[in-house]
Amino acid sequence: MDRCLKFHKQISAVIGSSFFSLHSLTKIKYFLPKRSMETAIHALITSRLDYCNSLYFGISKSQTARLQIVQNAAARFLKGKRKFDHATPLLRSLHWLPINFRIDFKILLLVFESLNDLASSYLSDLLHPYLPTRGLRSKDKFLLQIPTTRLKSRGNRAFEVAGPTLWNKLPLHIRSASTLSEFKSCLKTYLFSVAFIGQQNTVYKVAFPTICINFTKTVFITNNVFWKSLPCIVHADICLRCFGLESQTLLFLWPGICVSEEKIQVSQDISVDVPLPYSMVRGEQIELRGSVYNQHLSKTEFRVTLTATDGVCVFRGAQQGKDGKPHENKGKIGGRSVALVTFYIMALEAGTHTLTFTLTTKWGTESVVKKLKVVPEGIRKEIQIGGRIDPNGVFGTSMRKLEFKNVIPPNIVPKSTVDRILTVNGEVLGALLSIINNPEGLKQLTNLPRGNAEMELMGLLPIYYVYNYLEKTEKWGILGKEAAASEKELKRKMQAGITSIMSFKLKHEPAFSMWSKKDKSASTWVTALIVKTLADMHEYISLESEVLTNTINWLIKNCQNDDGSFSEKSQTNPLKLMGAGADVTEKTVFLTSFVMIGIKNAMKVPNVNLEVFKIAIDRAAQYITSNSKKIKSLYARAIASYALTLADIHSMSAVEVYEILKKQAQVDGNPATVRFWQESKLGKDSLKPSDATAKTVETTVYVLLNTLVRGDTTYAKPILNWLTQDQRYGGGVHSTQDSILTLEALTKYSILTSRATLNMVVDIEYKTKGDIRRITLTQQNPVHKPIEVTKNDDIIIKTAMSSGVSFASLRTVFYEMTENNENCYFDMSIDIHEGVPNSDDPMLLSQRIVACAKYKPPENEFETESGITVMEIHLPTGVTAVQEDLDRYLNGLESRISNYEINGDQVILQIDSIPSEELYCVGFRIQEEFETGMTRASVFQVYQFSNPEHKCMKFYHKQSRKLLRLCEGDQCQCMAAECCNFKSTIDPKITAVQRKNDMCKESMNYAFKVLIESSEAGGDFVTYKAKVKAVLMKGQTDDLKTDSEIDLVKKATCSSTNFEVGKQYLIMTAESIKIRMNRGYKYKFPLDSRAWVDWWPLDTDCRDDACIQYANVLGEFESDFVLFGCED
Incomplete structure (x- = not known):
């Protein structure tokens, strides 16, 4: 007997047996249909939760919560959700009442049965109707009398008290139900609305920066009243806040209390x-x-x-x-x-x-x-170009004028927009300053997926570099009136970032892993990178020196070899950062140099400059020196030279390697205006720095850091010139490492060198279409907001007599029709498999996506597997992925997947490596939330995390491009809006006058006779190559002429538009796409609803009089139009 009625043992037993049953069901989950699985859950788990649950009325909230955990787990299991996914939406979708409402439901059911002679007489005898002593309106409301009790803990839980209490709270239409089935139906609907729909009448979390005092207040919503405890702050003034919510108004009026303006969700009747x-x-x-x-x-x-x-x-x-x-x-x-x-x-x-x-x-x-x-259809692309305005030659070369060409990409999607954003800033970190306080801003630095330690550092280090720059140069004033608040906010973000980084620390040793979600081995490279980062930030964020000391000791004890070199301990392969062609010695030199840089950086922290660390640095330096002549890679030589300089700037080996590097620089101008380092096999192209690979940027930045340590700012200026021409730090970076290194170098240069006072007036204009804007940059206001470029023309940026330096960057975003896999290192495939009815395999019952990839090593690659690889799968419209399947991959013992995320309509997988001997495939089920017709192609991309510029892309389709619903009447215009008016046969009714009138409409700008030569399908489009046989109408500036080659582009879904190769057609259309090609233009014509196409028979095509007559009419039309044009 449970004398205290707490039911601890009973509830513990229910929970234990329920979870045992749930665990047993996992073994057969994939062999049962969803409906059968739900039945099994009700039989094995829900029945236990409901057994004698009327006795649970009045138990503590903590006990109810324990039972609720069981129900939540069952709902997540049935819906295939994660452990920490919110359970309330799942219960709502399953139409399951929460535990406390199930208890009320059982008691109310007993009350109804007792009142209708459906229960035992001993229960019926406990209930008595409410009979007021005088005539009240409540006498006909079917209410019950509630007896008074002395002890709330026991008396109020008795059936004769609990039953009437709950009964009297029910709406009248439920209390007056005539049958048991009607009562149960109405009761569950009511309790469900209170449990879930009623939750919409809830004021959600309100955050305050100081200690809050809880008060309970009434909030009136039209005719509904509900009570909610809100945390509020006592204030000296009387605060009155009104919130407009569509047709409703919430009025808060409490003396001395203010509430924050948060969104308040309400529901209407x-x-x-x-x-x-x-x-x-x-x-x-x-x-x-x-x-x-x-x-x-x-x-x-x-x-x-x-x-x-x-x-x-x-x-x-x-x-x-x-x-x-x-x-x-x-x-x-x-x-x-x-x-x-x-x-x-x-x-x-x-x-x-x-x-x-x-x-x-x-x-x-x-x-x-x-x-x-x-x-739009197609693949989103982004191009970034930049330059520097330097009238006084602060960076080495005087430059007063920039010109950015307006280049339309050759494979742009027809009728899609090209977004061009221009930024002009007077600070070398201006682009970063403009986004640093924007939560989404730092994502502009790189489009790589998050989830690993490297990307977490990518979110932290830009904040540190900005803070360090503003602090060391005492330029907090450029942030305006909010400088003090911004300083505190940046510091808070740095502290939060360090907390996030510490989540990658292993539990049993003072080292760090690339991943936090899986139990991965410690990584030498990641640990060294985090050591360097923590050492950098110690000046502004308090950090215990033991953290650094213990971690460096782990690096030396576990990773340093007898010859002084360091080796990688992780399963992941960060040495792929070296790229193709690197042998074992070069990779070891790279890693040893990287660890040296991290440890040397940490030794400046108080209590970390230990003798054992100096000895380890010296041993590593000796290894690099002994192998320096074996290094062929410029990248490995650059980082080795920088590490040797940090170890001992005056050593012969450091000076020798640095001088060799200087001789290998690629230079433009005499004296040098541009200086950078690029592997010889890539070829020299100093005039196109935006084409540089991530490795070229990193190599150049390591030499720049080396140069700055040596204090040679004159030699550094042309290097800065190259980096700032490309504006890599402003959003055009290739990878995490070149981004972080460039920010570090630019920050150090800006701190070390003093420049002329900024006072610059910049004129921005189109080359032929007028002015855009004049902006003024000063020391107090060096950052200007981005400017949207709306006209298709070249852009000129110039200044007259000004002082200081400004940096300009133009970002162009557009959509391409077809994939470009010229620099692809993967074979790939992706398919959507339809569900197999009645299959014994649960994976085959539903639709599923299967994506595969196989690594294709370059010719000079020694590795047979890729480095960390990213798969980006853009899901078709209206489709979601089953996360349970992705979780199984993530948590599998032999899985290569280290992390995944679902970002909008994308599934992004991070994979440790992809083999080159066989395809590595990932499959997961998909659910259709919206039925879609005429589906467009979706994109599948694969690339290495350290080399994202070499992306492999492939289009795939969800289903046949069918219509969901046939059009009716004027709705057919929707279907025709994408397709041209195409006639593939003769029209005997047409006359030369009618065709001339059609062509002379104001909407027509182009007309010509063409011969179709070939066709090519790509993505959502089909492109026809055609030769112009006669030009009837064109724009004044167009150089179209007879025998010109043009492209005709149609949507792949326009099945009625079907050109035949070798046949001749009359094309009339409204617009064209002019693409600059060398000294001329290439023309593309979209075949949309404003285009008309008529078959124009050749002499060999006609075999009857009707065809000949039709060809003669078109010939007469051509002659008349050539002679007289559109004149009557």
């Missing part, structure tokens, strides 16, 4: 919600499924309409600005129920579009506005 996909591709058709929620007790008729802005075609809704009655979702909805509504839309233009869903009922009208993101 009747509402509509239609989820949207993360994004969709232009030209796709998608089904949107939404719900109308009715919390009223009575039923009603409803009508839901959808209006969309231009660029989105609505199949069951209205086009904004269009005449005519909109298509609607109509129906009836019962009280306390939900109704389904569906819409079909098609995106015609890329961009962000507004969708407005309007619900109309007898209680009024509600509108919900949502944003739909539509992206």
Whole structure:
């Protein structure tokens, strides 16, 4: 007997047996359909939770929470979610009542049965109807009398008290139910709405920077009242805040109390919600499924309409600005129920579009506005070019004018936008200063996935370099009035970053791993990098010296060999940073130099400059010296030279290796204006620094750091000139290492050298299309906000008599039609496999993606496996990945996958290595959340983490490009909006006058007769190569002529547009894409709804009089137009 009624032992037994059953179910999970698995969970787990659960009424919240953990675990197991995923949405989707509501449900069910003679008489005798002593309205409400009790801990938990208490709180329509089934149905719906829908009437977490005092206050929402404890701060003034929430207003009025302006979620008695996909591709058709929620007790008729802005075609809704009655979702909805509504839309233009869903009922009208993101077809590409304006030659060469060419990429997606953003800053770290306080800003530095130690450092080090630069140069004033707040915020971010870095520390030894989510072995390279980082930051962030001391001791004791070199202890292969062609000696020299730099950097920290560390540095330096003549790689020689300089700047070996490096520099100008280091096999191209590889940047930066240590700023200026021409630190970096190193070098140079006072007026203009803007850069305001370039023209940036230096960078973002795998080192494949009905393998029951890759080592590569490799799988629109499958890979014993993340519509996998002997494949199930038609191609990319510029890309499709729903009436215009008007046969009714009138419309700018020579499919497009046989109409500046080669581009989904090779056609269209090629232009013509195509028969094509007559009409039209043009 449990005399205290705490049920500790009972609940512990229930929890233990439930988790045992759940563990047993994992062994057969993949052999049972989802519905059968849910039945098994109810039989083995839910039945235990519900057994005699009416006795649990009134137990402590901690005990209820223990039972709730079991139910949450079962929900996650059934839904295939992670351990720490939020369980409330899962319970809601499964329609499971939480534990405390299940207890109430059982007691209320006993009450109803007792009142209707369906229970034992001893229970019925405990309940008595409420009979007021005088005539009150409550006498007909079917209420029960609640007896008074002396002890709350026991008396209030008795059935004769608990039952009436819960019963009287029920709505009247539930208490007055006539049958048991009706009561159970209404009761569960009510409790479900209180448990989940009612949670929307909750004020969520409110954060305050100081100690808070909890008060309980009433918040009025129209006719609903709920109570919520809010943390508030006592203030001297009386604070009144009003928050407008659509048609409702929340009024907070408490003397002496202020609350922060947080978003407060509320629910209305009747509402509509239609989820949207993360994004969709232009030209796709998608089904949107939404719900109308009715919390009223009575039923009603409803009508839901959808209006969309231009660029989105609505199949069951209205086009904004269009005449005519909109298509609607109509129906009836019962009280306390939900109704389904569906819409079909098609995106015609890329961009962000507004969708407005309007619900109309007898209680009024509600509108919900949502944003739909539509992206162009193809692959997103980014090009960055930069330069320096230096009128006084501070960086070595005087430069007053820059010119950025407007180059349209050759494979750009037709009718897609080209975004160009220009930044001009008067600080060498100006681009970084402009994004440092933006949570998303640092992601601009590199597009690599997070999750490993290297990328965590990538988020921390830019903050440190900015803080160090502003502190050492005393330039906090450039951040404006918020300088003090910014200083504290940057310091807070550095502290948070160190905390994050420490999560990669191993539990049982003072070393660090590349990964934190998996139990990986310690990495020599990662540990040395973190030692260097912690040593850099000790000046601003307090750090115990034992952390550094113990870690360096681990490096020396576990990683240093007898000959003084260091070896890598990790399964991951950071030595792939060396690139192809590096032999064992060069890789050892690289790693030894890297560890030397880290340890030497740490020895400047107090209490870390130990004699044993000096001995280890000397031994490592001796190893590098003895092998210096064997080093062929410029990259290895550069880092070795820098390490030797740090160890002993005056040693003969350090000076000798440094002088050899100086002789291997690639120089432009006499005296030198540009200086950089590049492997000889890559070839010299100093005029195109933006084409430099990550290895070239790193090599050059190591030499620059070496030069700065030696104090030779004159020699360093041309190196800075090359780096700042390319603006690598402003967002155009290739990898993490060249980004971090460039920031370090630029910061050190800026601190060491003093430059002229900045006072510069910069004029920015188009080459032929007018001015853009004039900006002024000063010491107080050296950073200017980015400028959007809207016109297709070259850009000129210039200054007159000014002082100081400014840096300009132009970032161009566009979409390409086809993949370019010229620098690809992987064989790859990807397929979507359809589900196999009735299969015994659970993986085969659902649709699944299988992505494979095999490493292709370069000719001079010694390694047979890749380094850390990234797989980026862009999911088709409306599809999500089953995370449970990805978790199985991540946690598998033999898995190569070290980390994965789901970012929007992307699944990003980080893999330790990819073999070269066989394909390495990853497969996972997918779920269709939105049904999609006319699906566009999705992108699959594979690349090495240390070499992201060499990406391999492949397009794949989810299904056949079918229509979800056939168009009706004017809705067919949606289908035709992407395709041209194509006639592949003769039209006997056409006349020369009619064809001339068609061509002379204002919308037509080009007309010519062409002969189709070939076709090529790529991604979502088909490109036809054609030779111009006659030019009828063109623009004044176009150099189109007879025998010119042009491209005609159509959407792959336009099956009605079907050119035949060797046939002749008349093309009339509105626009063209001019691509600069050498000294001329190449022309592409998109075949969209504004284009007309007619078959123009050759003499050999006609075999009957009708065809000959048709050809004669077109010939007459051509002659008349050539002579008279569009004149009548």
